[in-house]
Amino acid sequence: MIEGLNPALLLICGALLIPLLPRGIVRNGFMLALPVLGLLQLWSLPHGQYAEMSLFNLTLITLRIDSLSFVFAVAFLIAAAISVIYAWHLDDELQQVVGLFYPGAALGAVLAGDLITLFICWELAAISSVFLIWARRTERAYRAGLRYLLIQVGSGVLLLAGVVLHVRATGSATFEHLDLSSPGATLIFIAFGIKAAFPFLHNWLQDAYPEATVTGTVVLSAFTTKMAIYALARGFAGVEILITIGTIMAMFPIFFAVIENDLRRVLAYSMNNQLGFMVVGIGIGTPLALDGAAAHAFADILFKALLFMSMGAVLLRAGTVNGSQLGGLYKSMPLTAGLCMVGAASISAFPLFSAFATKSLILEAAAQEGHWIPFLFLLFASAGVFHHAGIKIPYFAFFGHDSGIRCQEAPRNMLIAMGVAAALCIGIGVFPQALYAILPYPVVFDPYTTTHVITQLQLLAWSALAFAVLMRTGIYPPELRAVNLDFDWTYRKLLPALSIRVWKELDRGWMGLTEAIKCQFNGLMRILFLHHGPHGRLAATWPTGSMVLWAVVLLGMCVVFYYV
Amino acid sequence: MTLPSSPAVNSERKYWLDDPRHVTGIFYGLALICAGLFLADVFYHKHTYFSFEGWFGFFALYGFFCCVALVLLAKQMRKWVKRNEDYYGD
Numbered sequence: 154m155i156e157g158l159n160p161a162l163l164l165i166c167g168a169l170l171i172p173l174l175p176r177g178i179v180r181n182g183f184m185l186a187l188p189v190l191g192l193l194q195l196w197s198l199p200h201g202q203y204a205e206m207s208l209f210n211l212t213l214i215t216l217r218i219d220s221l222s223f224v225f226a227v228a229f230l231i232a233a234a235i236s237v238i239y240a241w242h243l244d245d246e247l248q249q250v251v252g253l254f255y256p257g258a259a260l261g262a263v264l265a266g267d268l269i270t271l272f273i274c275w276e277l278a279a280i281s282s283v284f285l286i287w288a289r290r291t292e293r294a295y296r297a298g299l300r301y302l303l304i305q306v307g308s309g310v311l312l313l314a315g316v317v318l319h320v321r322a323t324g325s326a327t328f329e330h331l332d333l334s335s336p337g338a339t340l341i342f343i344a345f346g347i348k349a350a351f352p353f354l355h356n357w358l359q360d361a362y363p364e365a366t367v368t369g370t371v372v373l374s375a376f377t378t379k380m381a382i383y384a385l386a387r388g389f390a391g392v393e394i395l396i397t398i399g400t401i402m403a404m405f406p407i408f409f410a411v412i413e414n415d416l417r418r419v420l421a422y423s424m425n426n427q428l429g430f431m432v433v434g435i436g437i438g439t440p441l442a443l444d445g446a447a448a449h450a451f452a453d454i455l456f457k458a459l460l461f462m463s464m465g466a467v468l469l470r471a472g473t474v475n476g477s478q479l480g481g482l483y484k485s486m487p488l489t490a491g492l493c494m495v496g497a498a499s500i501s502a503f504p505l506f507s508a509f510a511t512k513s514l515i516l517e518a519a520a521q522e523g524h525w526i527p528f529l530f531l532l533f534a535s536a537g538v539f540h541h542a543g544i545k546i547p548y549f550a551f552f553g554h555d556s557g558i559r560c561q562e563a564p565r566n567m568l569i570a571m572g573v574a575a576a577l578c579i580g581i582g583v584f585p586q587a588l589y590a591i592l593p594y595p596v597v598f599d600p601y602t603t604t605h606v607i608t609q610l611q612l613l614a615w616s617a618l619a620f621a622v623l624m625r626t627g628i629y630p631p632e633l634r635a636v637n638l639d640f641d642w643t644y645r646k647l648l649p650a651l652s653i654r655v656w657k658e659l660d661r662g663w664m665g666l667t668e669a670i671k672c673q674f675n676g677l678m679r680i681l682f683l684h685h686g687p688h689g690r691l692a693a694t695w696p697t698g699s700m701v702l703w704a705v706v707l708l709g710m711c712v713v714f715y716y717v
Numbered sequence: 718m719t720l721p722s723s724p725a726v727n728s729e730r731k732y733w734l735d736d737p738r739h740v741t742g743i744f745y746g747l748a749l750i751c752a753g754l755f756l757a758d759v760f761y762h763k764h765t766y767f768s769f770e771g772w773f774g775f776f777a778l779y780g781f782f783c784c785v786a787l788v789l790l791a792k793q794m795r796k797w798v799k800r801n802e803d804y805y806g807d
Contacts, residue, residue: 411791412799484732520766528767536780537787552734604764611754612780618751619784621744630792636805638798645805 157203159216160191160226161264161274164233164257171250180249181241187253188233191260195226202266211326214266220593221447225263225383227591228451229256231577232375232458239462239570240368248288252372255281259376263383267326268316268341271384275312275344278377279305285369286361294364300644301361305377308347315340331388342389348381349432350425352401356641358425359409363417363474367465370417374424374461375454382431382450391438399436400527403429407537409639414632416474416546417464420457423500423542426534427453433531434515437522440594445514447592452507452581456499459574460546463493466563466571467550474550476632481555489563490551492571499578501543501613502535507578509609510585510600517598536616543613544620549632751777 167187174180200223203216218226233256240252255278262274279302286298318337320326331338347354358378362370389395403426410422427449434446466489468474471482483490495506502508512535519528562568581588589596623629683689733739755774765771 407787408791408794409798411788412795483734484730523766525767525769532776532779533783533787536783540784540787555735602764603761607754607757607761608763608770608776611757611774611777614747614751614754615777615780616784618747619781619788621747623785623788625744628792629788630795633799634802635799636802637795638800 155194157198157216158194159204159261159264160194160230161216161257161261163187163191163194164253164260165277168250168253168257171253172246176244181237184237184249184253185234188230188237188256192227192230192234195223195230208269211269211320212267213270213326215261215270216264217266218264220591221387221443222263222383224447224451224591224593225379226260228379228454229260229263229376232256232454233260233372235455235458235462235570235574236368236372236375238573239371239465239567241566241570242564243368245288245366247284248366248369251281251284251288252368255285255372256376259380262380266328268312268319268328269326271328272309272312272316275348275380276306276309278380279309282373282377285373286365288369289364289366297361297364300641301357304347304357308344311340311347312344315342315344328387330390333389333392333394338388342392345381345384345388346398348377349385350378350381350402350428351398351432352405353640355402355406355425356639359406359418359421359639360641362421362424363415367469371458371461371465374420374457378424378428379450379454382428382435382446385432386435386443386446390435390443393436395432395436396524396527397436399429399432399434400530401429402426402432403534404530404537407534407541409637410537410541411545412630412633412637414475414477414634416476416479416550417461417468419476419541419546420460420464423538424453424457426538427457427500429534430512430515430531433527434518437515437518437524439518439522441514441521441596441598442518444589444592444594444596445511445516445518448511448514448588449508451588452499452511452578455574455577455581456496456507459496459571459578460493460500460542462567462571462574463489463496464546464550466567469567470560470563471558475634476545476549477634479550479556479558480553481551482558482560483551484555485558485560486551486562488568489571490547492568492575493551494547495575495578497543497547499582501539502609503582503613504601504606504609505579505582507581509582510588511581513600513605513609514596514598532612536612539613539616540620544617548620 164187167183171180171184174183195218198218200218200220202214203218204214206213206215233253236252236256240248243249258274258277258281262271262278265271265274283298283302283305286294286301288294315337316326318340319331319335320337322335322337331341333339333342343354347357350358362373365373385395406422406425406429410419410426413419413422431446431449431453434442434449436442464474466486467479467482470486471479473479499506499508502512516528516531516535519531563571585600589598620629755777758773763771769775
């Protein structure tokens with residue numbers, strides 16, 4: 154392959170050429186070739202730094218391949234290839250271009266060796282990805298996209314400010330471990346935190362992803378958040394506060410996921426929860442924990458894509474992904490149902506499925522370091538994720554109450570894409586050592602010990618039993634057509650309401666002010682009218698009379714001054 | 718392509734899961750598996766980091782009660798956060 158060529162550049166430039174190609178097999182083949190060639194290129198380059206250049210005395214390393222960036226880059230390229238297959242049937246130039254440009258930008262961020270290249274790719278990813286939401290071409294998606302863009306670009310602005318402060322303080326733009334106590338690093342930390350969906354900064358994820366197109370959500374699910382996880386692992390490994398942040402992230406979304414009706418939004422919540430596990434791993438910061446974060450990000454990209462693909466297929470065929478309107482779809486879409494269940498088993502960490510081999514690295518690291526409170530919460534979150542993503546998603550879409558919807562099976566290309574993702578999920582579960590081999594640090598861990606297999610099966614089986622019992626006793630809350638308030642309420646309701654209130658107050662103040670000025674002005678006019686009006690003394694002798702009067706006054710003053 | 722076909726076409730076919738007795742069977746099957754897994758703790762030595770992990774059936778009971786707590790709390794949460802579908806007006 155070509156020495157020093159950035160695989161990200163291959164995707165970005167290739168994406169821009171897409172409109173020039175004839176639609177159909179040529180264009181689709183080219184689109185699939187881009188991530189495949191990118192993967193070959195990445196694999197062929199030895200670890201190291203390439204394409205260095207200098208900008209205002211700063212050295213930019215636009216391509217850095219090391220053990221941490223490599224594993225994320227591989228996952229990104231696989232995800233890009235799968236999403237091209239999934240969108241094979243699509244004839245929408247906008248989504249085709251953005252569907253590769255955006256992964257290219259995210260890949261560029263992961264492969265960036267300096268903060269300035271990182272910032273550029275960070276913003277390119279933010280701006281390009283919004284078109285996957287707008288491509289739905291509805292008013293609702295347009296507004297969700299605007300909110301998404303505002304927050305994403307906000308993260309970029311914070312990143313830029315942080316980078317400027319950091320470069321001024323240290324004189325170097327290299328992206329290495331950052332010291333959180335410096336103001337620049339703090340801003341960078343918040344910028345990463347927005348994209349990693351930290352608590353209170355998370356809501357763009359649940360707000361925007363379910364509003365994107367069928368294929369767009371699949372693309373979105375893979376990159377932005379995992380780019381942030383990579384950036385946190387690179388810059389803030391071992392920062393203790395991340396353990397607390399990650400634990401909260403793993404916990405609170407599962408409650409929302411239980412009562413959420415839009416199944417793609419349920420998946421967005423469960424993505425937030427999985428990111429929590431990774432953030433905890435980064436916070437622990439030991440080699441095993443960081444391996445766990447990277448491995449779980451890799452696995453999450455695949456199983457989350459698989460789940461979003463299956464729900465996308467349901468949206469395409471049944472016309473809705475609301476749990477309240479679905480049910481019994483296994484009769485019409487048996488293959489999609491089966492593939493969805495592979496994704497569900499993978500996210501739930503069933504033995505022989507991917508998360509069993511990846512999430513356990515993080516839990517093992519937490520236990521090794523004696524973090525028993527986060528350990529218990531993560532165990533709770535593991536049971537919870539099985540409950541809402543592992544059971545709820547397949548149950549309400551494909552089983553449960555038969556909605557009477559009869560539709561076609563998903564298109565073949567979608568089934569192939571889901572099949573590839575499912576195969577990889579099982580592959581990682583069955584042969585975890587293959588993934589462990591490309592992790593940042595050497596892994597000495599065997600997930601398939603008797604203790605781990607049995608305790609995990611106990612946790613999952615009894616969680617399933619809880620679901621079944623609650624379902625059969627009618628305690629389980631039914632799926633309802635409703636929205637649930639989350640933090641986005643603050644900027645979708647509270648802030649607009651506050652700003653209207655403030656505007657009204659300002660308006661009232663302004664009215665009062667103008668009224669007062671008018672009053673004063675009228676008073677002045679009245680006085681003028683009194684003296685200069687038709688009956689005013691000054692007007693009576695005007696103009697000759699008043700001229701004489703003023704001349705007398707002037708002369709009088711001259712006399713006075715002369716004497717003084 | 719996305720139009721659902723007539724329900725009449727599929728309604729003739731009776732699926733295995735359409736029979737409520739089979740669903741009940743699955744439930745009891747699951748309960749049996751759970752019981753088996755609970756008792757499995759007798760047969761091996763647990764390698765643990767924390768003492769609570771070693772308690773008999775800890776993971777099974779923890780999973781069960783966490784899920785019940787999760788659902789009950791989420792149900793209560795609905796009282797606070799549930800709004801009409803058109804609450805945000807879009």
